Amino acid sequence: AQSVTQLGSHVSVSEGxxxxxxxxxxxxxxxxxxxYVQYPNQGLQLLLKYTTGATLVKGINGFxxxxxxSETSFHLTKPSAHMSDAAEYxxxxxxxxxxxxxxxxxxxxxxxxx
Amino acid sequence: EAGVTxxxxxxxxxxxxxxxxxxxxxxxxxxxxxxxxxxGKEIKFLLHFVKESKQDESGMPNNRFLAERTGGTYSTLxxxxxxxxxxGVYFCASSQDLRVQSHEQYFGPGTRLTVT
Numbered sequence: 001a002q003s004v005t006q007l008g009s010h011v012s013v014s015e016g017x018x019x020x021x022x023x024x025x026x027x028x029x030x031x032x033x034x035x036y037v038q039y040p041n042q043g044l045q046l047l048l049k050y051t052t053g054a055t056l057v058k059g060i061n062g063f064x065x066x067x068x069x070s071e072t073s074f075h076l077t078k079p080s081a082h083m084s085d086a087a088e089y090x091x092x093x094x095x096x097x098x099x100x101x102x103x104x105x106x107x108x109x110x111x112x113x114x
Numbered sequence: 115e116a117g118v119t120x121x122x123x124x125x126x127x128x129x130x131x132x133x134x135x136x137x138x139x140x141x142x143x144x145x146x147x148x149x150x151x152x153x154g155k156e157i158k159f160l161l162h163f164v165k166e167s168k169q170d171e172s173g174m175p176n177n178r179f180l181a182e183r184t185g186g187t188y189s190t191l192x193x194x195x196x197x198x199x200x201x202g203v204y205f206c207a208s209s210q211d212l213r214v215q216s217h218e219q220y221f222g223p224g225t226r227l228t229v230t
Binding site for chain 1: 155159169173219222
């Protein structure tokens, strides 16, 4: 069975500092990988995804993630945090196919300090 | 283009009552998903429609939950009778034909259900 682990339910960074949100997955087949963000009082928004091809994926708002098969990881990074990045971030995996259902991690709440 | 919409945004009901949640997917999206997040836990898959047919309902917790998608457009999720553990945020998502291989699901804002 697939599972997703997000290390750190709460992460706090200073404005301008590096953002690193960790995600590890377990999957018996090559997965499709996603990062979603949920801003306060809003729905989930796709930040970026990996399906095939280049393992370094760039998303919206300056975020990027790298698929490392050997480490079964898909960590999310941003070089310089902005106050507007404060939100909850979810890593998710799917196997595609007939259902393509998403398996989510427990989420990481990112706080950005001035 | 309108996104995925859900109604109501909040619902507070008493244990034993019935609640119906509605989801309107993006126009033209054949695939519609329901997910749920219980407080403090991960977002969990409930079921998946392709048009009006249930493709996968392996995540439905029990037979108190009934999902429908008549005509392959909007969907409803009924909880009857509601129990305390049903409290949480119910998300709906939609996506295009899976053969398009975009794999992206577009989420609605969720319905926060509180059972007292």
